Amino acid sequence: MTYGVEIKNASNVATxxxxxxxxxxxxxxxxxxxxxxxxxxxxxxxxxxxxxxxxASNTDEFDVAVTSPGIDSSTGSTGQYDRVAVERGTNQFRxxxxxxxxxxxxxxxxxxxxx
Amino acid sequence: MGYGIQIDNGxxxxxxxxxxxxxxxxxxxxxxxxxxxxxxxNLTTDLFFYNMPTTGLGNIVKSGTNTSATLTNLGSxxxxxxxxxxxxLAPDSSGSYGVEIYNSSGQRMYSSNYSRESNxxxxxxxNTLFLGFQLGGGYGGNSAGSNNYDGNTSNFTSWPYRNGTxxxxxxxxxxxxxxxxxxxxxxxxxxxxxxxxxxxxxxxxQGSSSISGAAGFRTxxxxxxxxxxxxxxxxxxxxxxxxxLGTFIGRTAATNQCAIxxxxxxx
Numbered sequence: 492m493t494y495g496v497e498i499k500n501a502s503n504v505a506t507x508x509x510x511x512x513x514x515x516x517x518x519x520x521x522x523x524x525x526x527x528x529x530x531x532x533x534x535x536x537x538x539x540x541x542x543x544x545x546x547a548s549n550t551d552e553f554d555v556a557v558t559s560p561g562i563d564s565s566t567g568s569t570g571q572y573d574r575v576a577v578e579r580g581t582n583q584f585r586x587x588x589x590x591x592x593x594x595x596x597x598x599x600x601x602x603x604x605x606x
Numbered sequence: 607m608g609y610g611i612q613i614d615n616g617x618x619x620x621x622x623x624x625x626x627x628x629x630x631x632x633x634x635x636x637x638x639x640x641x642x643x644x645x646x647x648n649l650t651t652d653l654f655f656y657n658m659p660t661t662g663l664g665n666i667v668k669s670g671t672n673t674s675a676t677l678t679n680l681g682s683x684x685x686x687x688x689x690x691x692x693x694x695l696a697p698d699s700s701g702s703y704g705v706e707i708y709n710s711s712g713q714r715m716y717s718s719n720y721s722r723e724s725n726x727x728x729x730x731x732x733n734t735l736f737l738g739f740q741l742g743g744g745y746g747g748n749s750a751g752s753n754n755y756d757g758n759t760s761n762f763t764s765w766p767y768r769n770g771t772x773x774x775x776x777x778x779x780x781x782x783x784x785x786x787x788x789x790x791x792x793x794x795x796x797x798x799x800x801x802x803x804x805x806x807x808x809x810x811x812q813g814s815s816s817i818s819g820a821a822g823f824r825t826x827x828x829x830x831x832x833x834x835x836x837x838x839x840x841x842x843x844x845x846x847x848x849x850x851l852g853t854f855i856g857r858t859a860a861t862n863q864c865a866i867x868x869x870x871x872x873x
Contacts, residue, residue, distance in 0.1 A: 512726035516628035550731035
């Protein structure tokens, strides 16, 4: 090792070395989006979730993982048509929720990380 | 950064950073047998990764609530790693020296007394894997009409790794879940290399253990130890049709709806 940091556990095994990449959480929580009550496309948006560093394109540095929906959203008769997309911006992102039905609300648990 | 610590790896990727709000600590690992479960998973704090040690389909479904979910393994036996938000966690080994990092709220989010770490191999960003269209009866497929992904015709030549061919049904996906009504979309390559020791966090988009009727949709991973590849795709029930292609393009032109994370264990 000629540079960088190496951290070893009590068994003398390196848990972090110069090539490691870790999940550093920059934003995390639960948000929701509601589809509109009328219109030709039923897409609703979550509020923007903000933090410094994200851009529309730097997916090699920042990204978003979701652990739910999956339990609560799939039980409705129209649940299969639902989808969520991550809309990235500068220092922020939001979720776009598209559903078969209007006035539907989806709860989303997210982990935004720098890696 | 006014104070604190930031450490980047040799490629400039951030490893440790006191400016972030949290990090993921590996709290447990083990094996889930076929039809085995893990209970008490808190989806607001936990990230669950799994590895299939043999060629096959990986499918973990969820039931319960967001704060106390049960994960059920419908495929053959898998290895798993459970990560958790580090703040509030006590290190899993004791020691009176080393490094601890606290966030601006005074919460410990890293300790060198964590005995295990995750090492990220790759991320497939949200909405970047086109899984294919499904247009009525039969198997789903790629609108381009090819029976492979990424131009590699050697990939996933056994059903249902490869769309539209016949063969053995996946273990434990049978009678109770109406396998005859399944439709599979093309798996997309998410990793090239020996799958051994590679763990995947995949979008958990369907919580139903039953894949029937309108709610029938779930994601799966494909593990190929012959060609050394891991894929990702989705399947749904045959009652599904495409009422509004273009508008409801999510599951009709399915994609990964959040990041897919591939990692290995350290320690």
